[in-house]
Amino acid sequence: MVCMDRYLSGVQLARLLAIDPDARPYYRALAETVRSLILDGRLPVRVRVPAERHLAEALGVSRTTVTAAYDRLREQGYLESRQGAGSWTALPDAGSLGTENPWIVTEDDGLLPLHCAAPLATRALPEAVAAASEHYPRYALGMGYDTVGLAPLRQAVAARYTARGLATRPEQILVTAGAQHALHLLTTALLSPGDPMLLESPTYPHAIDAARLRGARIVPVGIPDDGWHLDLLTSAMRQSAARLAYVIPDFQNPTGHLMDDATRAGLVSAARKYDTTLIVDETWSELDIDEMPRIAPLAAFDTDGRVISVGSASKLWWGGLRIGWIRTSAAMVRRLAVLRSTVDIASALFEQLVVARLFEDIEETRAERRRTLGASRAALVAALAEHMPDWSFTVPSGGGSLWVRLPELSGSALADAAACHGVRLAPGTWFGVDGTLEGRIRLPFTQPPQVVTEAVGRIAEARLRGAYGARPALPLTPTL
Template identity: 35%
Template sequence: MTRMHRANRADVPALAARAASVGASPVREILALTARPEVISFAGGLPAPELFDAEGIRAAYDQVLAEAPQRVLQYSTTEGDPALRGAVAARLGARGLPTDADDLLVTAGSQQGLALLATALLEPGDTVLVEDPTYLAALQCFGFTGARVLPVPSDEDGIDPAALEELVVRERPKLLYLIPNFQNPTGRTLPLARRQAVADVAARHGLWIVEDDPYGELRFDGEPVPWIASLEAAADRTVLLGSFSKIMAPGMRLGWLRAPEALRRACVIAKQAADLHSSTVDQAAAARYLADRDLDAHLHRVRDAYRLRRDALLAGLPAALPAGSAWNRPDGGMFLWVRLPDGFDATALLPVAVAHDVAYVPGAPFFAGPGDPATLRMSFTTHTPTEIAEGLRRLATALSTAPAAPAVR
């Protein structure tokens, strides 16, 4: 291109303000930095790939492609495969939440369900309440809508209902976003009494509850806690999101949304605009897998493996972390939450850890408000107990050699 032609070319229009204002996920960027096979990473919230039922999933694809190739390779309805919705409805009903297939919308993971809800519900300037800390991609999703995201004061049991009511009265939010079971990033579970209190606040003051539950079937200890969606006070204002990513395979990108009819219909229209429908063949294979295989037996094996890995991480933390550190003991899921002593900065220490071939996720980006620099998230699912022990040995070395760090006990 000649200099004259370059001089006559106008600049292209700028990106939308929301694209410039919402940053990339620190977790995804850390995963890219730690892709070297020698790194033992506690960073990613990934299922253990060696535990996938690859044989059963392959058989399901083979069967649907052999029996109905013209159907499963064709366009399909936005709402989703009727057999898959029926299977999900049956599983929900068996777990205490009566559901019809028509109550559900199949999505590309629960992440898309969250994006569809944001599209259907939120205007720029609307207020959204979240746990403190909360799921990073939810913060991204709400940020793209131009919503104002406020944290609800939270403790080891989740959000404080009294603080929630105070914020609801003062700020008039449109929705509250929660991960009640084995929360990302903290691993904590909201007790039933608090779930009931949340439902009552929503009923008294009028707001939507988005109950995201990708980890609920990964319980190792204790008894399941009823969904907020199953509580009478919130039944008409709670959206339940679920996913096959943590219980079957994330590469299939399948999840579902259960919502009251008017909101579900709005999400169907938003999905039509986004992608028309989720993959026909993937939905058909998932439905066949659920019909032919015992998902609960598979989950029993997965939970047993994850319990051992959680216990290995918990057993090794006292020797790996500085004196004065604290952490929780989740009853399931994929994560636990660590707080280093005051004065430590988990973000600043991460490059030191990666140099020792071990990684974690700093906790500060998970906060909607000011972050706590001493916090970090650790996932226990993708390494064996032996690998976890070695990763903790490396982490202890990294923390003990970090400049100006207090001594590791």
């Protein structure tokens, strides 16, 4: 059964459409633009579109023109209609992403790893490991685990939030086995099967996994190329009555967008009005590359405890540490600690000691990442300008990847072709909820400059050869 409680007004849809007024026939251009919005994820699936008369008024065209466009979209499978209920967006033969996890590579396959945006370990890691080793034996006098997390690490995380402008006590911090573990705990605690959960589109793929695993009814909200539109987020909350909303306001993965203060304040206000709890993924929040004023954490705009922040050591320091955290109310920390004790009891003590030590020199690590990611970002942009000047993207001011729009290619087909030339890519469909975003790929700049430069050259070769079925290249060992 199709849920049609979400809809766009004629004005909202018209604002998303960028059509040359001289395009002929106009109805065909209108249909193709709507189709592109759906495939690109900016117009979510299963959203009711405005009545033909309302869209015609908003566009300043005849109703006959909109009727013809809607008819064309229905023929192609991008609109479904029911008498008395209206029309809503759809995908022809839409299916799930499948059961096979595209991120998992069980062994070194020799391909350059541009499917993953995780950076290599920071230079501070060996010293932190040595310091943790020195202090580790004295913890053997205790039980060896604490469900809420090691006190020194909780103190360090709380102090960092306070330094960023969000007063926080250690009792408000729960240490987890990474951000994904945190997200699973929160969805388990706060969602029942069938509850609506709002997700950005595109978004972090494992957030989609968490929502599906919990049996949530996913409510996608498209992120246009210029960033979040507050009215789209707000209307989605209101129309769906979403219990939870998962957002990435800091160098959003994969788009790289950074949410401004006004949008943050408006989002929290809307969540309060419509009784939605916000899960805020701050995994990339410390990785600004360009000089800019620091933006307050989204929870700084919260007044009633409905914003829950999730952080991780993976992107700033190293993914192998598997340490994350949740910042919320002390009462929610206690509730989540009871829940997590049914699964894993506590995070590994040694890794917690390592991360607690790394927090002591966090500014030095941020400066290191600024240099290394900045160099790789510059190398990636230069290589794309040389080899693929017709690819379009916005260079983000931080984070770890470019969100690239392909002019005529299928992202999935390009990923298959690139694999034949020694590069593993992440097609846009990985980041969409309903098989959308086919015309996109995510290109990370978290590998060294020579790696991303070599990778782009190989992608260009795959594209030049017609690529989709080009002969396989010999296995490569990446230079890391």
